[in-house]
Amino acid sequence: MLELSEEQELVISALGDLAANEFAENAFTDDDERPVKNIRTLADRGFLGINIAEEYGGGGMGEFEAMLTIEVVGEVCPDTAEYLYNQQLVAPRAIEMFGSEEVKERYLPGVTDGEETIAIGISEPEAGSDVGSMNTRVKDDGDRLVLDGEKTWVSHVPHSTAAVVWARFPEGLGSAVIDFDWDGVEIQEHYTNMHGGSQSHFYIEDVELPETHVLTRGKEGFKKQLQALNWERVGSATLANSIARCAVSKALEYAQQREQFGREIADFQGIEWKFAEMIKELEASRTLAYRAAIESEQRSRPPNRLQASLAKLYSGEMVESVVSEALQIHGANGYQRGHPLEYLYRFARGRRLAAGTDEIQKNQIARVLKTHGLPTVV
Structure with a gap:
């Protein structure tokens, strides 16, 4: 989809292997237990807090790399991906961006070593x-x-x-x-x-x-806080994309094993069209999230409001649709309580609420258009 650097490729390859080998067996739990074993494994291998500065135990990379970790882990274990999203692009990110040195030293090492949330x-x-x-x-x-x-x-x-x-x-x-x-x-x-x-x-x-625990205050400080919130929205889009990738992967595996009328259901045109629609929506959503992140890092500032809201809005709608179709491909199997698709279906619905509802994202998008007009061509 886009060309990654050699370092990014190494990180994603190693993390993908780690997730497949160590996270798959216990994925899709729904008892709200913190994935302690997975968190410890990520911390021990240096994958937790990959976008937090090295002096606080992080990887010293950027938010785009943090997004990649969410996506590759989420394809295997969405619960662990959600943890990465929350601890790399939400509260700890605000602490590193706006916190005093005392606060950063107090909290960030605990995040990167997996001991504190x-x-x-x-x-x-x-x-x-x-x-x-x-x-x-x-x-x-x-x-x-x-x-x-x-x-x-x-x-x-x-x-x-x-x-x-x-x-x-x-x-x-x-x-x-x-x-x-x-x-x-x-x-x-x-x-x-x-x-x-x-x-x-x-x-x-x-x-x-304590004054040292204040991150932002007043109009200008809070304006920066709101801009930083766009990372949460882009991160939410990335989590949605990872859930959708997981669902498509599960559906493809099932459809190539399940036989009806003497052949794999994956060979029926109706099922093929479902996969075509699912991957179309997923890749469009990934493109919106990647664009927001890459443009942000090129300009050394948080994602802009339009790109972040577009990614957040589209991904929330996309993941609900894609997971629903993946469940449909599984038929009654996917509808059973405890099945990965049934779990993903419930998980996906929250992406249209968390980090700002669909309606709020639409308001944001319309306000940008009314104030600034259409986005530039390049």
């Missing part, structure tokens, strides 16, 4: 897509900062030691890092979503926030 808390009961309605606040109480509020629909809390939370500062929106074991931080409830993942609701009451 960092969550991200944005949504509140009355503020999801509308971050302007956020009520979690930081007040300046003389010689200290005090944080109060609540966050909901936060993923991975049971396995996380800390979270990047968005909050309203006196000078505008911003973000900070808090530990879950701090006094005043109380995890109230855990919810289970469709694919078995855990999401949590926690309160923050009168929590003293």
Whole structure:
């Protein structure tokens, strides 16, 4: 699809072999258990935090390489790919981009060695897509900062030691890092979503926030935070692409083994057309994600809003469609609880919600067009 450097090829080849040999057997679990063994293996082989600086134990590569790791692992084990997505392109990425040296030294080595997971808390009961309605606040109480509020629909809390939370500062929106074991931080409830993942609701009451734990604050700082959020959207697209690749791979294997009317079902035109449509949609989605990432790295800045939203929107719609067709090819087998396709079907649906709903992405795309017109030809 595109030409990779020799170093990128080596990384992807080694990681693909590792995933096939060590992750395949226990893939497709839905009990929300952190894939501890896989995380440890990735850390031991130097594949965890591949885009985090070497001084914090990472690989010192870029976000594009992080996307490649998500895609190659996800074709075998989507649960492990989701972990890579969250710990390479979401909260830890914000810490490295905006954090003080103290905060980076405190949290990033734990991420790259697989010992710590960092969550991200944005949504509140009355503020999801509308971050302007956020009520979690930081007040300046003389010689200290005090944080109060609540966050909901936060993923991975049971396995996380800390979270990047968005909050309203006196000078505008911003973000900070808090530990879950701090006094005043109380995890109230855990919810289970469709694919078995855990999401949590926690309160923050009168929590003293060290200045060193503030990542961004005020208009300009938060503007940079919003730009960095585009990496989460492109990462979400990459995770969706990996789930779709997994589904197509499973369907192709099944169709070439399953016989009806004296021949493989893969040879029936109706099934061939399904594969043609699936790979058409998947490759278009991968192209959008790759373009957003490559243009970003060429310009040394986060992906732009249009490209990130296009990739996020299209991939979410694509993966739901592709996994559905892959399940259809499996027939009743794929519909059984515990089958990989049944699991992927539930997993895929979340990609149209997480990292910004379809509707929000459409709003973003339309606003860019109304303000700047069509994208340039080159």
